[in-house]
Amino acid sequence: MATEMDAVNRVYRNDKGRQALARLPVLLRQLHGAVRDATTDTERGRLYSLLSAGYVTAERLCRRFGYMSLCTPAVDRLEWVAALADDPLYVAQAKVKRARVLMYLDATDVGLSLVEQGLDDIxxxxxxxxxVRGYAHLCGAIAAARGRKPDTARAHIAEARNLAPRVNGESDAYGTLFGKGNVGIHACAVEMEAGDPGRAANDGSALRLPSGIAPPRAGHHWQDTARAWLLSGQPNKALDALNRARKVAPQQTRLHPSVRETLTGIAESERRRSDSLTSFAGWVGMRF
Known part of the structure; x- marks a missing residue:
């Protein structure tokens, strides 16, 4: 089961999130069954850690594909199993994941408080x-930016930037994908969420991502950059950014709901439908 959990995360990292999500329900059921049959506290603690890893991945994949109604129950279960796991870092992860969900509900203050609690637990x-500490700071940065607290957001980015050189490239620990590239991506996203799409678009286009960065992470960066260009009034550059997202992470780009929102915005901004926009929309499965 541990091998399967590693395989699911590897499949997601290789831009096969749809396949990873399809494999999770069976694995989670197997882990719950193993907990039921466990005969020692040591065995149960290990299994609860594996379940924690499963629900961390479930929340991430549901959010990535826009299944927001499934994120809350995934975090509910994560909080439950993390409290019983033999790895205490999952407790901190659960609090940060809850903060991320609350961010979408405009509960910024509660979310930022949970981020701080999570940081204290590490x-x-x-x-x-x-x-995990760096991941928490990045989550806090986006939550603060959405809550129009740019100074707090940039302080979290600064803390994450100080931590990034201490990991080797991009860490696979706990599904965080934390590293210098991820910090740079979030720094651009902070400007977007704080209300400066022009700066986010320019910084995002200029950002040089590490060659080994996870394709879904790079693809999401170009999706955000496309949205920033659209809000800046430059739909052609928005479509260019979407094509870069498509090149690096085709499955995610094709299925992510924000891509469809951006395409709709581009179509509404253009007086005439360009062949490139029509082609991209057809690839995604949209018609204008």
């Missing part, structure tokens, strides 16, 4: 602890 200076 102990140790090894790479996994650093990665």
């Amino acid at each position: 102990t140790g200076d090894d790479e996994p602890a650093v990665a």
Whole structure:
């Protein structure tokens, strides 16, 4: 089951999130069954950690594909199993994941409080602890930016930037994908969420991502950059950014709901439908 959990995360990292999501329900049921049959506390603690990893991945994939109604129950279950896991870092992860869900409900203050609680729960200076700490700061940065608290957002980005050199490239620990590239991506997103799409678009287009960065992470960056260009009144550049997202992470780009929203915005901004827009829309499965 641990091997299958690693395989699911690897499939997601390779832009096969749809397949990863399809494999999760069976694995989660198997893990719950194993917990029921466990005979020692040590075995149960290990299984609850694996369940925590499963619900971390479930929340991420549901959010990535726009299944927001499934994110809350995934976090509910994560909080439950994390409290019983033998790995205490999942408790911090659960609080940060809850903060991310609350961000979409405009509960910024509660979310930021949970981020701080999560940060306080993290102990140790090894790479996994650093990665979870950095992930928490990045989540706090986006939540603060959405709540129109740019100083708090930039302070979280600064903390994450200080932590990034302490991981080797892009950390796979706990599904965080934390590293220098991820910090740069979030720095651009902060400007977008704080109300400066022009700066976000320019910074996003200029950002040089590490060659080994996870395709879904890079694809999401170009999706955000496309949205920033659209809000800046430059739909042609928005479509260029979407094509870059398509190149690096085709499955995610084709299925992500924000891509469809951006395409609709581009179509509404253009007086005439360009062949490139029509072609992209057809690939996604849209008609204007």
